[in-house]
Amino acid sequence: MDSCVKITNEWDIVAARQLGRNVAKDLGFGTVDQARITTAISELARNIYLYAGQGQVCIEKTEAAGKVGLIIISEDQGPGIQDLRKAMEDGFSTSGGLGAGLPGVKRLVDEFTIDSTPGEGTLIRAIKWLR
Amino acid sequence: MEFREVMQEKYKEILESYMKDQNEQALYLSQKFSRKSIEHKISPEEIISLHKTALLDLGIEFSEAMLPSFDILLEVMMAYGLAYREHQNLRTIQQELKSEIEVAANMQQTLLGTQVPDVDCLDIGAISVPARQMSGDYYHFVQDEQGAVSVAIADVIGKGIPAALCMSMIKYSMDSLPEGQYEPSQVLESLNRVVEQNVDPTMFITMFYGMYNTVNHTFYYSSAGHEPGFFYDHKTKDFKELYAKGLLLGVSKKTKYRQFEKKVEVGDIILLMSDGVTECRTEEGFIEVDTLKGYIQKYIHLEAQEIADKVYKELEFLQGFQLRDDFTLIILKRIK
Amino acid sequence: MNITIDVKETELQTKVRIAGEIDAYTAPKLRETVFPYTERETSNIVVDLSEVSYMDSTGLGVFVGLFKSLNANGGTLQLIGLSERLRRLFDITGLADIMNINSEVEGGV
Numbered sequence: 245m246d247s248c249v250k251i252t253n254e255w256d257i258v259a260a261r262q263l264g265r266n267v268a269k270d271l272g273f274g275t276v277d278q279a280r281i282t283t284a285i286s287e288l289a290r291n292i293y294l295y296a297g298q299g300q301v302c303i304e305k306t307e308a309a310g311k312v313g314l315i316i317i318s319e320d321q322g323p324g325i326q327d328l329r330k331a332m333e334d335g336f337s338t339s340g341g342l343g344a345g346l347p348g349v350k351r352l353v354d355e356f357t358i359d360s361t362p363g364e365g366t367l368i369r370a371i372k373w374l375r
Numbered sequence: 376m377e378f379r380e381v382m383q384e385k386y387k388e389i390l391e392s393y394m395k396d397q398n399e400q401a402l403y404l405s406q407k408f409s410r411k412s413i414e415h416k417i418s419p420e421e422i423i424s425l426h427k428t429a430l431l432d433l434g435i436e437f438s439e440a441m442l443p444s445f446d447i448l449l450e451v452m453m454a455y456g457l458a459y460r461e462h463q464n465l466r467t468i469q470q471e472l473k474s475e476i477e478v479a480a481n482m483q484q485t486l487l488g489t490q491v492p493d494v495d496c497l498d499i500g501a502i503s504v505p506a507r508q509m510s511g512d513y514y515h516f517v518q519d520e521q522g523a524v525s526v527a528i529a530d531v532i533g534k535g536i537p538a539a540l541c542m543s544m545i546k547y548s549m550d551s552l553p554e555g556q557y558e559p560s561q562v563l564e565s566l567n568r569v570v571e572q573n574v575d576p577t578m579f580i581t582m583f584y585g586m587y588n589t590v591n592h593t594f595y596y597s598s599a600g601h602e603p604g605f606f607y608d609h610k611t612k613d614f615k616e617l618y619a620k621g622l623l624l625g626v627s628k629k630t631k632y633r634q635f636e637k638k639v640e641v642g643d644i645i646l647l648m649s650d651g652v653t654e655c656r657t658e659e660g661f662i663e664v665d666t667l668k669g670y671i672q673k674y675i676h677l678e679a680q681e682i683a684d685k686v687y688k689e690l691e692f693l694q695g696f697q698l699r700d701d702f703t704l705i706i707l708k709r710i711k
Numbered sequence: 712m713n714i715t716i717d718v719k720e721t722e723l724q725t726k727v728r729i730a731g732e733i734d735a736y737t738a739p740k741l742r743e744t745v746f747p748y749t750e751r752e753t754s755n756i757v758v759d760l761s762e763v764s765y766m767d768s769t770g771l772g773v774f775v776g777l778f779k780s781l782n783a784n785g786g787t788l789q790l791i792g793l794s795e796r797l798r799r800l801f802d803i804t805g806l807a808d809i810m811n812i813n814s815e816v817e818g819g820v
Binding site: 274275276279280282283334347348351352 | 420421424427446449450453454457460461464465468
């Protein structure tokens with residue numbers, strides 16, 4: 245199974261969502277969690293499309309300590325985020341009508357890590373565990 | 376049963392009852408249900424899922440073709456769910472900020488604290504009430520070795536935290552004025568230099584500085600753009616403006632301040648105030664200066680502190696207990 | 712609590728008409744709108760305050776800021792149409808002595 249979707253235009257966001265939904269369904273996530281996972285993927289893919297121009301989103305099954313989950317890895321070589329602390333602040337991105345923003349994504353999943361270097365790009369890993 | 380299962384069961388019961396006969400009771404229970412779900416942080420999209428599951432469980436007759444429509448509803452509610460969670464988080468942050476400001480306000484009280492001097496010939500009263508938690512008004516008393524009583528009353532533009540921070544700076548510049556320098560015009564000139572150098576260009580301070588000489592009973596004063604005070608003449612029972620004009624502190628480095636003086640007889644009263652007193656606004660507009668004088672007149676026979684408290688109470692009532700600006704009133708009454 | 716600010720530029724001057732209340736809530740908007748004009752070289756700003764119903768010390772702060780910025784850049788500030796109440800505010804604060812107020816000379820200085 246091809247587990248990555250290249251993001252270069254808005255339709256790729258839909259493809260990424262579809263991939264995420266399929267994997268989530270296969271792993272046995274309920275409908276609400278499926279919607280959360282796809283929303284998170286949507287947000288991450290949208291960020292790539294809007295700010296980096298291109299990048300990719302990968303979705304895989306992950307296992308740790310007897311738990312099964314789904315991991316989303318979003319990667320781009322865009323401009324990066326200048327102030328991560330601010331980008332992770334509530335009310336910062338949403339006020340500009342940019343959607344849920346990174347704090348929203350963080351809330352939708354169980355684990356969230358972000359690494360961004362201005363001028364080099366951004367790497368985000370988000371995991372949702374099966375309950 | 377897990378909490379979520381309990382909620383699912385409960386929802387199913389309510390739905391079943393309502394589907395049967397559309398009773399108001401079920402609607403009331405729904406209202407209670409929603410309050411409980413908010414309390415337990417159940418987000419909107421989960422409610423949709425509850426609804427869908429309950430419909431299926433109850434085997435209520437409806438077109439199967441309708442089912443996918445819930446996916447759309449759920450997806451649409453996702454953003455609301457996120458906004459809801461963000462809101463909850465922001466509320467926590469707001470509470471943290473609020474308590475932090477409370478601590479700062481207490482600290483300000485301690486920092487800016489001043490003691491009303493105890494002199495035989497004067498009865499002194501003072502009241503200062505912030506419009507918000509932190510005050511941009513400030514007053515300060517100093518008593519020198521010769522027995523002269525100096526009083527400063529100041530107002531920083533704006534209110535709240537920026538004004539309070541600025542006030543702390545003024546307080547420390549005043550504390551570090553050279554020993555024995557209590558000539559009002561000199562004090563204002565020194566402070567003006569400090570403010571001019573250290574404060575943002577759009578920030579300024581008004582200050583009235585007065586010195587009561589307890590030997591010759593003369594009040595010397597200068598003003599840096601501050602609201603003029605009143606002088607109550609005991610003999611004529613009349614109020615006069617304590618006229619003094621001078622540029623705001625912090626506008627121009629080389630500002631000179633003119634010093635005025637006023638002889639004070641037994642029974643005469645000096646009233647100093649911030650613009651929160653004269654600019655007191657009610658539903659119908661500003662209060663007239665005469666209204667203010669009227670209130671002072673009404674309580675003039677009382678002790679200085681009582682006059683200050685009573686006048687404040689009157690104006691507070693007049694404004695519907697909502698101060699728009701910080702309020703400070705100082706009263707010096709010569710009693711012998 | 713509202714304010715409308717209308718800026719008209721002619722060759723000789725920048726005319727600013729303000730209507731409404733200038734207080735802690737509206738002052739930032741006023742500052743943001745007018746401040747850029749003070750940073751140009753030798754700009755002559757005329758502010759018409761005849762429709763201002765209320766102004767508090769925060770509003771004064773804006774004008775002090777504009778005045779200082781204009782002075783630094785060789786420009787001038789003229790305030791016209793002040794009500795008696797506003798006039799008193801500028802008098803008490805000593806600003807009337809250093810600013811050009813209510814002189815009603817149209818067409819720049």
